[in-house]
Amino acid sequence: MALVVSTGAFLALDVGAQAQPRAAGSPLVNETFTQATAPDFTGVGSACLTGAPAAALPGPGDHPLGGCPEGVGPVPPPNGAPHGYLRLTDASNDQSGAVLYNNALPANQGIDVTFDQWQYGSTTPAHPADGISFFLVNGDGALTHPGAFGGSLGYAQKLPDDDPTATFLPGVDRGYLGVGLDVLGNYFGDWEHRGNGCATRSPAGTGFRVPGPGANMVTVRGPGDGTEGYCFLTATTSNFTTTGPWPSTLPGQLQGPLTALPPGATPAQAEAALEPSRRRVHVELTPSPSPVLTVSVDFNDGTGSHEVLSTPAPQPVPPTYKFGFAGSTGGFTDVHLIRNVVVSSNQPLPQLNLVKQVRQPLPGDLVAGSQVPYDFVVTNSGTTNITGLAVTDPKVGPVSCPRTTLASGQTVTCTATYTVTAADVTHGSIDNTATATGTSNGQTVTSPPSSQSVPIERPAGITVEKKAQTPGPYSVGQTVTFTYDVSNTGGAELTDVHVIDDHVDGITCDSTTLAPAESPGDSTTCSGTYTITAADGTAGSVTNTATAAGTADGQTITSPQTQLTLPVGAPHIKLKKRVITRGPYKVGTKVQYSYTVTNTGSTTLHDVLVSDDRVASITCDTTTLAPGASTTCHGTYTISQADANACKKTRAGGSGKGCAVTNVAVAAGTDPQGNQIASEPATVTITLSNARPPHHKPPHKKPPHHKPPHQKSYGQDGTDSLKQL
Incomplete structure (x- = not known):
């Protein structure tokens, strides 16, 4: 039955106080979603603000949060600021919406999140759907999209209808924790490959169940990325066996009673009518080393907040968090609203807090020359502004901050890039420590140091x-x-x-x-x-x-x-030698020799050289010869007086002709086993011209004689002497 009240009654109703930061922690985020803008959040899909003027949705994908179109079901009217809401979906079929906070928040002192949620006004009241999720992701990566919708509530992965021909939809990137406020109950089960690759599966198993196995239940899923993980951790049920049913232990209903708004309700009247359907949720995560997740719900029934779930949180805990909300409808429907999001640390942060982390994903395996991006998440947890903000990291070098003044409760991310050195690779990691400094009320404020070691894992080899x-x-x-x-x-x-x-x-x-x-x-x-x-x-x-x-x-x-x-077989080398310089040859002549060395064996020869008994220096074009290959070597010899003198000693009586100068050469090389192989000797001879010394012939005394009559006479030159008469 529809809840209908008079205008006067609206004014008298208590619409609920805005959630306040916990006294123990340090404030980080406070967004009511009651106004026309929420600039720190990104909308996805059907997410919109009822506080803004009515507007058409920009379609699927990411977009700045703006106004909502006219909706199906008892949705708050548009242009409702300061009585607006974040509307994830209306009550039409197949809607999906999310908001993402893509700014890193420190996790070193835990985190506390309080928010108001509404699930109501179903057009299929027997089976309202689907639910709202609050999720945390590792803050070292970009949060640009939610996970799969439907039973995955915008956090986990999903193979639609378990159809092997369908496209596998990934979960949220680098998910850490997904708290499902599950009205329909499918987030409890592992149907559609939720929890793919997990050793521990949901008590409801992987089969499809109608109705959903975990209706009106808070279910928690753990870390995941892509299509792996997002494992079932625990839920508010009294039965964890594999045999159903799995009744919820919640002391109230997550879904609110409102089914309709009176025609023409103003934003303030709608706010009053929606108050009984409000459920305030508190998610508390304590710091390491033994983090504990606690979920409490105030069912707005006068009994206060109830702790409905407490369980050890997954480890390791990320250095920073980012977060989001998501909701969807399918064949079953509900209106899904969010308001009054307050985030603080679980324990107080220092006045100036710094968390250093490597931005993911890294560019593959780290080697010398790789670029490593760093984020430095700085939070002012004091009560006064901090000016002159700077981050110092001696190893990384200059750190750039988008602003140098940080208001109380404000968090900013500074950045730097480091180039991996060969020394880092040898060391096996990049180890560095950073500090943040600033000035508050004239006093220097310094953060505790934040250190990190980035392992450099060499690939298998x-x-x-x-x-x-x-x-x-x-x-x-x-x-x-x-x-x-x-x-x-x-x-x-x-x-x-x-x-x-x-x-x-x-x-x-x-x-x-x-x-x-x-x-x-x-x-x-x-x-x-x-x-x-x-x-x-x-x-x-x-x-x-x-x-x-x-x-x-x-x-x-x-x-x-x-x-x-x-x-295999004996190596062999052959030498041919020849004279390049033309004669005549005499003392002082430089005679050039050419040596052709050939590898006539079947083994490559190294350190090939030629030795000559007269030529002191011989150079070769190459000193390595493959089988069948040849090289040419070159040497020069200058004819000396000693060569001429040697000719004098060996000359027998002198003939008027030159004498010979002979030299002998041998080629050699080294086989692969280190053995030296030598050729047969090769010789070449040149003849020195005018090499005999001068001498005098004794005068010839002609004995007297008598020529016989009529006899011819010849001169010393061999001519007929008669011709001279």
Whole structure:
């Protein structure tokens, strides 16, 4: 039956005092949602303010909070400030709305949240829907969207109707805690894959149940991200077995009695009519190291607030919180309203409080050169303004704050970016401490220090180095022993460590488990043997390739390949030598020689050189020769007087011709086993011109004789002497 009252009665009704901050804590947020704006909150979907002038909704997604359109059901009238409400949904079907507070709040002294909620006016009164959630997320990331709606209440994940062909809808990013004020009851159950991946499941299991298994119940779900987690933690029921029903232990009804407003009700009249349907909720979370979550509800029935739930809170507790509210309808409906949100710390904060945190998500694995973004959440918990606000972090460097004056009760987030160094990687973490300072009433105020250690986890890694333990030279039929030095170069333990070689079978390792790399990394030695085949002899060498592998966190980690080539057969080197400089050659002539060195074997040669018994310095174009390759070497020799003198000694009587100068050269190289291979000697000879010394011929005495008559006579030049007569 509709609640109808006279205008005069509206004025006489007590509409309820606004929620006040708890005396024990420090105030952080106070938003009534009674005015036309709420600038610190972002609206999602159907969320709007009835205190603002009527307006069309901007559609799905995020938007600034503005006015509401005309609604279905007994909704407060528009343009109602200062009697307005945050309207998450009206009573139409398939509505979903949320508000998000995307500003980090300190968590080091716990948190207390008080708010008023209304769920009423269903057009399907037998089954009102769905409920309202209050959720906390880790404040080190951006809060830009809620989770899935329906039975997930804008916090948890959801596979619609458990249809495997449907799109899996994620929960809120980096969720920490979701308190469901569940009128319909599906938030209690794990149907539609709520709690996906959780070891502990809802008592109601994963099946679909009609009606919902946890009607008129407060249910708490824990941390989650994406489509994993958001596990059932506890609920206000007397039955935690897997056999239903699961009756609620709440001492009152979450849903209010109002079903209609009188036609033309003013905002103030609507406020009075809505008062009996108001339920004040208090969520208290104590600080670490043993955080406890307590939920209390005032059912507005004159009996005061009732503690309905208390349970250990999930750990670890985030360094900061962000929060939101969400509500939705489906085939069943209700109007969902929020008012008087007051947030404070659970215990008093210092006058100037600082919480330093790394902003998420980080850019993958941290290596030298990675950029790490930091947030510094600063709160003025004193009663006076703080000016000259600054944050100092000696390791990170300059910190930028959006304002330098902080009003009493105000929180601001300052930022900085740090570049990871090689020293950080070696150390395995980034460790730093920051402080905030300012001036209050002429006195310097300094926050307690806030420290953080960011681990640098090296990804799993493995390397292998292969060696031949059997010395060469190698021949067909010879058995060669290989060893493999395997090292864990990553930050995870490796199990099932083994080596695969394309030529060697039966490789065994001293250890098959390697601890994470420290300095130096954990390592083991593996070994195996191979017998050289006739095919290897024909090829002149054998090359085998090896990799090492191990398992880390269920994944196979494989090393880069390593190769080793062994020569099979004798290496060989050949030398050809020739003279480049043309004659004539004499004392002082610089004679250039060219040496052609060829690797005529089947083994690569290194440190190739040429030695010449006369040429002191010989250079080669290259000193490494693959099989069949050649190089040219160069040297110069200057003919000396000693060469000429040597010619004098060896000259027998002198012939008027030059004498020979011969030099001998040898080429050499080193095979892969370190053996030096030499060529056959190569010689070349040049002839010195005019090398004989001058001498005098004794005068020739012609003996007297008598020419016979008619005999020819010749001169010394061989001509016929008769021709001279």
